Amino acid sequence: MSDDIHAADGRVIGARAQATRRKLLDATAKLLTEQGILDLRVVDISREIGTSPATFYHYFNDVDEAILELASEATEDEKPLVDHLKPGWTEADGLRRAGEFVDAYMTFWDTHHAVLRVRNLKAEEGDRHFRKVRTEANLLLMDSLQDMIREGVAAGRLPKSLDPFTTAAAVVAMCERLLGYQPEMAKRGSSKSTIRDTLATLIFGIITGHV
Amino acid sequence: MSDDIHAADGRVIGARAQATRRKLLDATAKLLTEQGILDLRVVDISREIGTSPATFYHYFNDVDEAILELASEATEDEKPLVDHLKPGWTEADGLRRAGEFVDAYMTFWDTHHAVLRVRNLKAEEGDRHFRKVRTEANLLLMDSLQDMIREGVAAGRLPKSLDPFTTAAAVVAMCERLLGYQPEMAKRGSSKSTIRDTLATLIFGIITGHV
DNA sequence: CCGAAAATCTGACGGCCAGTCAGAATCCGT
DNA sequence: ACGGATTCTGACTGGCCGTCAGATTTTCGG
Numbered sequence: 001m002s003d004d005i006h007a008a009d010g011r012v013i014g015a016r017a018q019a020t021r022r023k024l025l026d027a028t029a030k031l032l033t034e035q036g037i038l039d040l041r042v043v044d045i046s047r048e049i050g051t052s053p054a055t056f057y058h059y060f061n062d063v064d065e066a067i068l069e070l071a072s073e074a075t076e077d078e079k080p081l082v083d084h085l086k087p088g089w090t091e092a093d094g095l096r097r098a099g100e101f102v103d104a105y106m107t108f109w110d111t112h113h114a115v116l117r118v119r120n121l122k123a124e125e126g127d128r129h130f131r132k133v134r135t136e137a138n139l140l141l142m143d144s145l146q147d148m149i150r151e152g153v154a155a156g157r158l159p160k161s162l163d164p165f166t167t168a169a170a171v172v173a174m175c176e177r178l179l180g181y182q183p184e185m186a187k188r189g190s191s192k193s194t195i196r197d198t199l200a201t202l203i204f205g206i207i208t209g210h211v
Numbered sequence: 212m213s214d215d216i217h218a219a220d221g222r223v224i225g226a227r228a229q230a231t232r233r234k235l236l237d238a239t240a241k242l243l244t245e246q247g248i249l250d251l252r253v254v255d256i257s258r259e260i261g262t263s264p265a266t267f268y269h270y271f272n273d274v275d276e277a278i279l280e281l282a283s284e285a286t287e288d289e290k291p292l293v294d295h296l297k298p299g300w301t302e303a304d305g306l307r308r309a310g311e312f313v314d315a316y317m318t319f320w321d322t323h324h325a326v327l328r329v330r331n332l333k334a335e336e337g338d339r340h341f342r343k344v345r346t347e348a349n350l351l352l353m354d355s356l357q358d359m360i361r362e363g364v365a366a367g368r369l370p371k372s373l374d375p376f377t378t379a380a381a382v383v384a385m386c387e388r389l390l391g392y393q394p395e396m397a398k399r400g401s402s403k404s405t406i407r408d409t410l411a412t413l414i415f416g417i418i419t420g421h422v
Numbered sequence: 423c424c425g426a427a428a429a430t431c432t433g434a435c436g437g438c439c440a441g442t443c444a445g446a447a448t449c450c451g452t
Numbered sequence: 453a454c455g456g457a458t459t460c461t462g463a464c465t466g467g468c469c470g471t472c473a474g475a476t477t478t479t480c481g482g
Contacts, residue, residue: 007459016449017459036336037249043439052461057441095372113335121332124324124391125247135395159412159422161306166389166401166409173388178381180335184346190377198377201370202417209422211370218430227478228430254468263432268470 008061021059023049028066033114037067037121064122068129071119074112075137081105085144087151091210099200102175106196109179116176142168148207157209171203219272232270234260239277244325248278248332275333279340282330285323286348292316296355298362302421310411313386317407320390327387353379359418368420382414 004012005021013021027048031040042063046053060066084101109116122130145168152158178199185195205211215223216232224232238259242251253274257264271277295312320327333341356379363369389410396406416422 011458014449014458020459037332038336041439042441053440054442054461054463055459058460062441117332117335120391121248121328123395124328125249126394131395138392157422159416161408161412163401163405163409165399166396166406167413169392169396169401170385170389170410170413173392174381174385177384177388178377180331181349181380181384183337184334184342185377185380188376190374190380194374195377197372198374199381201372202378202381205370205416206413211368211420222429225429225478231430252468253470264469265432265434265471266430269431273470 007058008065009058013059017059020049020051020055024051024056024059025066025070028063029070029115032067032070032118036114037118064127064129067115067118067122068133070112070115071130071133071137074108074115074119075133075140077108077111078137078140081108082140082144085141085148087144087148089148089204089208091208094208094210095200095204098204099196102196102200102203105175106179106192109176113179117180120176138169138172141172145171145207152207152209155209167206171206174202175199218269219276220269224270228270231260231262231266235267235270236277236281239274240281240326243278243281243329247325248329275338275340278326278329278333279344281323281326282341282344282348285319285326285330286344286351288319288323289348289351292319293351293355296352296359298355298359300359300415300419302419305419305421306411306415309415310407313407313411313414316386317390317403320387324390328391331387349380349383352383356382356418363418363420366420378417382417385413386410 005018007013007017007021024045027045028040031044031048035044040063042053042056045063045066046056056066060069081101081104084097084104089097119130119134123134142165146164149158149162149164149167153160153162153164178195182192182195186192216229218224218228218232235256238256239251242255242259246255251274253264253267256274256277257267267277271280292312292315295308295315300308330341330345334345353376357375360369360373360375360378364371364373364375389406393403393406397403
């Protein structure tokens with residue numbers, strides 16, 4: 001498996017071309033954040049870096065392909081979050097650890113939310129590639145979460161009717177979606193730190209069974 | 212406030228036109244489910260009911276307006292769910308009640324998921340109208356959930372670090388997003404009934420503090 | 423039942439963007 | 453500074469959006 005970077009036609013590209021490709025990816029991420037997927041036009045992405053639409057199609061078969069790559073890059077940034085989810089949370093330090101995980105997750109989310117939104121939309125609409133990249137990203141966290149939940153079930157702190165896999169998915173779901181509500185919740189008095197503390201308490205409770 | 216139905220130019224319309232408008236809404240929902248928002252074309256919606264694009268624009272200023280109306284209709288279907296979330300769940304019957312709520316929510320979701328996806332996307336991308344309709348829908352459930360959570364906090368079954376409003380939002384978030392994962396989870400052995408039971412157990416635990 | 427007014431529908435068009443391709447511009451090794 | 457390889461783009465085709473003038477259908481007073 002090669003790490004070479006390819007153009008849309010599959011040929012390996014040189015340093016100058018790699019720089020152009022990177023600029024296109026960055027411009028795509030920027031416009032996605034500013035305007036959203038529904039108003040994203042290849043013309044605008046190209047203009048953003050002072051080039052023509054034809055250049056974009058040298059490096060990507062379509063906009064989806066560029067966004068898919070951004071989604072993969074987001075997955076890379078998600079990997080370190082796993083470090084916060086190692087079994088062994090105690091009643092004494094678990095809440096603090098959960099809080100640290102939430103902090104890290106919030107930072108991750110702030111950086112990538114525009115891309116993650118599109119990844120999730122396309123995945124839910126059935127796109128094979130986006131499903132794959134989303135599933136891989138989610139399994140990163142879920143694998144660790146499952147272990148922790150199994151531990152809680154085995155110790156009798158959690159009910160046996162909790163399926164570890166599904167519960168892990170539910171925790172990830174809660175994190176993802178709750179942060180999407182953030183702007184509207186802020187208007188109703190739920191500050192970032194309230195969300196942080198509540199989310200940490202919930203995660204701590206769900207995966208360890210402590211209150 | 213009148214319940215009259217209007218064309219895009221604001222004029223009240225008659226029975227024939229109402230039927231056409233309804234067919235356009237249904238066709239929009241159908242194609243949204245089949246193809247997703249990114250491939251939704253006014254041409255296709257019109258063709259679906261054997262009319263021309265110009266007809267569509269008689270009734271809606273754009274596709275968003277039609278989807279927004281479908282989202283409002285979804286909110287109507289969400290209202291009955293509140294009945295499942297009245298305070299007073301006991302340790303004995305709470306899990307059963309939670310399960311009944313989850314069943315109802317899953318049915319609701321199955322019916323409207325394509326529209327809800329777009330509603331959430333547009334809301335998160337900052338669209339004022341979609342934010343409003345989403346917030347209204349979420350507050351329906353959250354108002355009841357908050358009451359139940361406050362009860363649990365007051366009784367000392369739930370930690371005081373749980374903000375009731377945020378926790379209620381987290382529960383809604385978990386339901387919404389977890390169901391979006393359903394197809395991929397099914398491939399990994401998490402059946403609909405596993406999801407149902409786990410979700411019910413989690414909701415029961417989070418809002419009552421019982422295990 | 424008739425004819426005119428109101429309501430509903432649509433053909434056709436200008437404008438914008440997607441995506442392609444042939445060839446122009448630039449780079450790089452010698 | 454020359455020639456081949458790499459990178460970039462002008463210009464074009466085709467398709468969808470959204471509009472509008474006017475065609476078609478329905479309604480209703482007489």
